[in-house]
Amino acid sequence: MDILIADTDPARAETLAARLAVQAGAGQAGVGRIRIAPPLENLALIVAAERPDIVIVDMARADRDSLEHLRSIAAHQMPVMLFIDEDDPAFMEEAISAGVVSYHVNAAGITDIKPILRSAIALYRHASARDVRLAAAEAELSDRRLIDGAKRLLMRRDNMSEPAAHRFLQRRAMERQMRLADVARALLAAPSAGESGDYA
Template sequence: MLRVLVIDESQSRAADICAGLVKAGHQVAAVLASSLDLAGRVEELKPDVILIETDSPSRDTLEHLSAMNRDMPRPVIIFANDDDSGLIREAMKAGVSSYVVDGLDPARIKPIVEVARARFEETLALRRELAETTQKLSDRKIIERAKGLLMKTRKMEEEEAYHALRRLAMDRGQSISRVSRDVIEMAKVLL
């Protein structure tokens, strides 16, 4: 059972959404009239999914979603009447997993939530992979730089410099990238 945070300025529409969510087997964590203090409410309520129904998402709503997406990412579904492609792109950049135009049919809630969750998980996996790849590239650059310093200052061959860094990393029980950073920092002080 998923906990869903519903945001809708219309209480009657929100009641229909809540009924559809319960029928789909989900629990309503809370119903908010606006996205004001969204991050605080998400931190407090810890919903699994955020569902927003609006005529058109405001710039403030998209900014709140973007901030929340950086710190506490969650699948976000927006049901709106506005089909402006620029606005849809902005919503997707803000972390919206699914943007559905022409309102909400309570009978469609379950599959829409599942698609949004699947897309969110895929996006999260891609972000993690990108972060890991970026970190590996950064580590590789640092190791290359430390090897270059050892080759220049100690007149070592490349393989010899790499083995020296590896030995130092093993002796210290640290990663080779951490040792390489230390070598670069020491070189700044000494040179």
């Protein structure tokens, strides 16, 4: 497990890194490394280059700039864990909306951080897999709507039956080596879509 710690307070970052090194057994096979991001460097660029398994952001108190900071990290498709010293329910909601998958108050009071890290990564992977499935389902539905719309156009315009319209689209897709949905999109977008003839 490769961990990147981001904290504007170097002493606090070193303390957290030392705790993680002890609790997670840093240096052992399969564990990876723990790195502290230099506070004056662009964290989003470091995340993009390093691609750690998780980013831990530790801060004393919430502010609006912090939200943008968190959002820029999460945009790199990276699980983000947030430790904060002062509880702020409103900020917690905003942080989660910004991409934080695990939010905790007072890191020093947590006895064992390792299970929290594992659960944060697992939650992130689960959410990512769900998002991929949802995007695929939405894309499939969008394709189906395009194909159905193109078939309705052919049925209305050229007096085709539904099976004939479907075969027409399939034939065009094979001839042009295009996806069926792309053929349907081209047919519906053609300026002459309302006229009779050989299109797509």
